[in-house]
Amino acid sequence: MTQDLLKFLDESTCCFTAAANIVRRLEAAGFKRLDMRDKWPILHVGSKYYVTKNDSAVFAFIVGSQPEAGYKIISAHSDSPCFRVKPHPEMFSEGGIVRLNTEVYGGPILYTWFDRPLSLAGRVVLRSDDPMNPLTRIIDLNRPLMAIPHLAIHFNRGVNDGNPLSRQRDMMPVLGRLKDDCEKNNLLINLLAEHIGCEVADILDFDLCTYPVEKAMLFGLDNEFLSSGRIDDLEMVHCALCALIDSAKASANQRMTRVMAIFDNEETGSGTKQGAASPVLRSILERVNKALGGCHDHFLRGVAASFMISADNGHGLHPNYESKQDPTNHPILGNGPVIKSNANCKYMTDADSAAVFRGICERAGVPVQTFVNNSDIAGGSTLGNILTSQIELRGVDMGAPQWAMHSCRETAAVADHLYTLRAFTEFYNL
Numbered sequence: 001m002t003q004d005l006l007k008f009l010d011e012s013t014c015c016f017t018a019a020a021n022i023v024r025r026l027e028a029a030g031f032k033r034l035d036m037r038d039k040w041p042i043l044h045v046g047s048k049y050y051v052t053k054n055d056s057a058v059f060a061f062i063v064g065s066q067p068e069a070g071y072k073i074i075s076a077h078s079d080s081p082c083f084r085v086k087p088h089p090e091m092f093s094e095g096g097i098v099r100l101n102t103e104v105y106g107g108p109i110l111y112t113w114f115d116r117p118l119s120l121a122g123r124v125v126l127r128s129d130d131p132m133n134p135l136t137r138i139i140d141l142n143r144p145l146m147a148i149p150h151l152a153i154h155f156n157r158g159v160n161d162g163n164p165l166s167r168q169r170d171m172m173p174v175l176g177r178l179k180d181d182c183e184k185n186n187l188l189i190n191l192l193a194e195h196i197g198c199e200v201a202d203i204l205d206f207d208l209c210t211y212p213v214e215k216a217m218l219f220g221l222d223n224e225f226l227s228s229g230r231i232d233d234l235e236m237v238h239c240a241l242c243a244l245i246d247s248a249k250a251s252a253n254q255r256m257t258r259v260m261a262i263f264d265n266e267e268t269g270s271g272t273k274q275g276a277a278s279p280v281l282r283s284i285l286e287r288v289n290k291a292l293g294g295c296h297d298h299f300l301r302g303v304a305a306s307f308m309i310s311a312d313n314g315h316g317l318h319p320n321y322e323s324k325q326d327p328t329n330h331p332i333l334g335n336g337p338v339i340k341s342n343a344n345c346k347y348m349t350d351a352d353s354a355a356v357f358r359g360i361c362e363r364a365g366v367p368v369q370t371f372v373n374n375s376d377i378a379g380g381s382t383l384g385n386i387l388t389s390q391i392e393l394r395g396v397d398m399g400a401p402q403w404a405m406h407s408c409r410e411t412a413a414v415a416d417h418l419y420t421l422r423a424f425t426e427f428y429n430l
Contacts, residue, residue: 001242001421002218002226002414008238009216009228013121013140014209015056015078015264018234020138022058022078022241022262026050029245031060036283043291046253051284055123055136056264057274059284060241062248064257067294070305071285073259073393074243074424075276075383076236076312077266080229081106081406083113083171085120085208090187096178098187100146102171102210106267110165112408113212117144118173122208124192127201134204137196144213146173173210212408224334224414231402231410235417236311237262243424250429256305257288258428266312266383276386285391307356308395309427310348310384311420313412314338314371316401329372331401333413336367337420340382340397347397348384357396357423364426366419369401 012018027033031048034040043049043063050060056078064071083102091099104110121140128135148171153159165171178184186200193200216228226235244260265275274280289299316338317330331338339357341349354370361368373379384397400416 001418004242005226005235005238005417006216006218006228009230009234012078012230012234012237013119013142013211014082015080016123016138016207016209017121017140018078018230018237019052019056019058019262019264022060022237023050023052025241025245026058026060029248036287040287040291042293043288046248048248053280054264054272054274055138057280058260058262059281060244060260061284061288062244062254062258063288063292064254066255067257067289067292067298068301068305069255069257070302070307071257071259072428072430073261073281073306073308073395074240074427075261075263075281075308075310075387076240077233077263077276077383078237079106079264079267080232080234081108081267083108083173083210085188085206085210087205090175090184091172092178092184098175098178099172100175100188102173104167104171105209107406109404109407110167110171111163112404113171113210114148114150116147116212116214116408118146118148118210119143119213120145120208121211122206124196124206124208125204126196126198127204137198139192139195141191141195142213146175146210148173214409218414226412226414226417227409229408229410231412232313232405233266233311233399235313235400235402235412236420239417239420239424240311242421243428246425247428250425259285263383270383270386276383277389279390281387282391303391303393306393307353308348308384308387308393309357309424310382310387310395310397311399311424312382312397313399313402313405314340315405316403316413318403324374324377326372326374329370331369331371333401333403333411334415335401336369337361337398337416337423338369338371338401340371340399342373342379342381345385346379346381348388348393349396349398353394353396356394357398360427360430361419361423364422366423366426368423371401
């Protein structure tokens with residue numbers, strides 16, 4: 001399972017390739033695609049389906065027998081902090097050096113991106129016969145293509161004493177060096193067209209993300225740690241996906257409908273049609289209810305009976321910065337998944353939902369930890385409390401503990417991944 005996680009992380013280089021990777025695995029497990037634009041068929045107990053949104057969010061479910069019995073939901077997100085390529089990105093410097101103009105996506109730790117081989121992945125949108133429905137190609141250039149070089153210490157002697165960075169000046173990746181006779185127009189578009197095998201004129205637009213090309217790997221005395229980009233939140237995506245597929249093998253006939261909801265744009269506030277602040281999950285659940293023959297009352301009763309695990313990784317106790325954590329609620333890497341709570345409702349967790357998740361972990365033989373922010377340090381929020389503005393779900397915010405969240409390379413513990421997978425599988429099989 002650990003090697004499968006490494007493979008999943010390496011193949012899921014941005015939200016678009018992550019979604020495509022999830023879809024491939026779902027289809028291999030017998031899940032069938034549904035389109036929100038179509039009339040859905042009558043859904044039968046144990047049947048398996050998925051829906052995509054914007055090529056970057058995926059919602060999969062195994063149909064239960066009673067719409068009013070509700071939904072067992074695990075949610076996570078496909079996106080990670082990175083740099084997105086701006087339109088007309090080529091920037092030319094003396095000597096033919098070409099940089100790409102990029103924009104920061106989310107909240108990355110900027111200086112961790114310096115001096116690493118980077119590539120590009122995302123989607124390219126192509127001309128079609130129907131202007132309302134252009135063609136989409138999910139791509140991954142999958143080779144060292146760029147780097148963001150650091151300024152030498154000789155020109156910035158105080159760099160180790162603090163180094164304020166300009167996102168526009170300091171963080172532009174170098175794409176290459178042109179020969180004198182090279183055409184400077186549309187360098188990136190030409191590169192994309194060659195990769196896809198299409199005409200340059202057919203490319204209408206793109207959503208492209210940078211990512212480091214170093215592979216995910218294990219380290220530590222006993223290979224107990226995992227080092228990779230995008231652990232937040234693809235580790236939880238992998239757990240949810242594997243648990244859903246495994247639960248379908250174990251039991252096809254359940255009263256409750258099992259749901260996996262992988263949203264996009266959590267790192268920027270979830271305020272998109274494919275984000276948790278949109279009605280997308282509610283719309284899908286309503287369609288499931290209707291296709292099961294349920295009425296509006298069945299749907300409302302089902303929501304009231306539902307439970308959601310909002311899975312987004314948390315902050316493990318950093319051995320060099322122990323004072324940053326709460327004195328009594330600081331999770332240790334390798335000691336199990338973390339229940340996250342906050343007095344100001346940044347998380348959806350309360351005593352009731354925490355007790356439910358503790359009970360699930362107990363049944364699965366999984367240790368569980370708690371995370372609460374140090375009261376002098378403001379924390380972030382995640383999917384759970386955002387989703388409750390659209391659908392009044394009972395649920396818990398949790399995740400695996402990790403170090404260096406939003407770094408270009410993050411660290412997590414192998415044991416926590418296996419613990420979380422066991423807990424998720426137990427939840428779906430209840």
